[in-house]
Amino acid sequence: MAQRRLDEFSISVTKTQEPKAEAPPFTESLEKERKQQGFPPAVLENLPPSYFVSATYDGKAGKVLIKLYEPVSGRIYFWYDNTGHKPYCYTNLSPYDLEKIDRLMKHPGFDHFEIEEKFDPLLEKSVKVTKIVAKDPLAIGGRPKGCIRDIIPEDFTKVATIPLSAESIKVWESKIKYYQSYIYDHGLLPGMVYEVKNGDLVPKRLEEAEKMIQKIVGTFKEADAEELQYIEQWAMLLEYPAPKFRYVALDIEVYSPIPTRMPDPREAAYPIVCVSLYGSDMQKRVLLLKREGVREGSERLPADVQIEYFDSEERLIRAVFEVLWNYPFVVTFNGDDFDLRYLAHRAENHGFKRDEIPIEIGKRVCLLKYGVHIDLYKFFFNRSIQIYAFNNRYRDVTLGDVGRALVGLDKIMLEKGIGELTYTELAKYCLRDAEITYKLTSFEDELVLKLILALSRISSMPMEDVSRQGVSRWIRNFMHREHRRKNMLIPNAEDILALKGKTTTKAIIKGKKYKGAIVVEPVPGVHFYVAVMDFPSLYPSIIKVWNLGYQSILCGHTECQTNLVPDTPHWVCRKKRALESLLIGSLRDLRVQWYKPKSKDKALPPEVRSWYNIIQGALKVILNASYGVFGAETFDLYCPPVAEATAAIGRHAITQIIKRAEELGIQVLYGDTDSVFLKNPSKEQIRELEEWTERELKMGLDVDKVYRYAVFSSRKKNYLGVLEDGSVDVKGLTGKKRHIPIFIKNAFDKMKERLATVKSPADFEAAKKDIIQTIRECYMRLKRREWDSLNELAFNVVLGEEPERYTKTTPQHVKAARILKESGMELKAGDLISFVKVVNDPHVKPVELATKNEIDVDKYVAYLHSTFDQVLDALGLDFDEIIGLTKLERFM
DNA sequence: GCGGACTGCTTACCT
């Protein structure tokens, strides 16, 4: 019932009668109109419910600027700070001392001092600090020299009346982006709904969402008051509805005299010959530059595509800019480094005035003066997004691969260079790229934008930042937000490290900082009925249950020193909850107890399920990284003993489970980090194990899945399991690695399909025969050189670095890359190298350059051998025997 | 000069 009301309500607030603010075709009158209206868009005294989508510091105005997206009109409105908030940092020097620092007092950006009482989480007590308030953010930090944050420790040691070490002079919070600091101080929530009333920015309260939040909070019966507070806070961020977005996908094509070379966007030396725009209002436009000697082309484009020819490039660019002044969201694939950068520089080359260019060029990003630019390349490149949000469905971060994997749409292959295409060929090619970019944004009900919105809410970051930065920044920012909310000083990384930096365990891998998880030696063979039990989000659970955080680990109380982390000398505070423990713990609880199950609940309307699915995905990404960040030097709250303690407790937990399972008479076949694979356990045994874990470890242990049967070799992280429904899990086997030749992969997949049909031990005999057949066939085809194309034999390996930067060794793919480079190919880190193994000297060759006869067939047979060995061992088969038989046959 | 044992580098994977 409540669910339904939520839905109705979201309609009345955000349902945008399909925003109809159409992208107007280029007209000079429209541009005039815009100028008359004035830019930025009129700051209204009153604005209907709108989404906080972006924030920045406007240097000209000297104020924070917040961009609000109003979904009914589909427009962006600007709101400028009217509270007089100013940038600042803290120090432990008194104003009296600070006044002695000449360079500070005379600094043009210095404003005034204030004295504040803050809680110092490392000293575990309240302290008086001086707030140094500045006129502009760059005065605090950001300029290479002469910033307030550097001046203080540099100069005070000289003027101090008593000798002081530089380390004892502290400056805090000087590296926080000003608009973030503003967001935290005003308790603003990016991604949420606001109104402007009499010029003030005020949160919009949505009754139905609020009711839902209370309902959710009510289901957490075991949480204490402090935990409930956090659960409620998160639930608010996650329950408020998302808008329908109005956006346009943009892609440009540039003429290049050398077809294989990408034109440099910083020089923008060549003309932009085509721009495609694909809008959420279903506008599809292709803007083409008229050039001499280019033919029309015979193909036709779909009727709903609007083709526009331009005599001058300048007018074409103006038409594109009109669109960039119009849409609230502009989506590109690599627009930061190419499309927008090129457009902006090309416009400069044409003599456009600065305020005619709607693009703000940064070092690594390109933002829009009006709307929000989302660069999907940056977003999909994010490893956490790739793995956890999209389950590794795409492997290369290219428009073609991501498009193929997520929306079933590939790039158009070109046989010629851009300069040699006819107008229609060029239009088609360019439009397809914009179409893929558009569909990557629109698919599954605008999943990508909604995911970014959800992450923006969780992390308190503008959508642009959240889509470009990594998970450690998201986590850092919500932790910073909570420090400010609780009036805690945000500690400096070096202070945390100096006080709590030591690790004590020894990593198995050379060069790592501490010991990680346990992997159980598998029991080789085929096992029927295998139940996999695991701890749902083990590490976040540990952080919650054990109260882990930089404050609580190795705390100052002697009474807590007996609360030891197993396998380490570290102790954990018993008196006060750590922020991280509360934040991560409450997020975990919400995902496990509410969003994950509800996203699959058929009783809920599909829109709610789909939103919940996005939320649980966003939470998954964050939770999966929430332990790792403590062990990452680049994380602002880096605290190695917290990471070490988490892993140690994890080892303890799985060890206890294994011990208990064996005591219950269950055979443990395998286990990794947070899971145990149990051979044919009874219902009672499972229940006992669950109950024991809950009671003794205070953590949940669930049956994650049940394999009809599983195949283990003696290798860890290598197995194959067939589920009840016949689907097959393949983990770590060479046959699924992406670098292996398709030729071998196909044979492996054939075996996999055959294994999926095996239901009982008796079925195995027939399956084995078929598998033998498959292998023999593959072997014979190799020996007889019967493959369709050399591509089938190509290994595909990613170049981790520029080819020249391999100095220690020269791996095969680098050899191939260097050969390619000699033949004029441009190669950089991240490129995929396809090569085959050949008989003659360097023993590798890029596929493009190789011929059939030089293939080293024996190398491929050896590879086939090792790929299949991982499974054959367990099935009691022997590769050599399989091959040997065929040799015998040939003999007879 | 060559092969085997060994270490280290690199990539791709697992949780």
Add this chain to the structure above:
DNA sequence: ACAGGTAAGCAGTCCGCG
């Protein structure tokens, strides 16, 4: 710029070998 653990293949080194 989340962590550590594992597999595999190859490059490079060292050592013994009349």
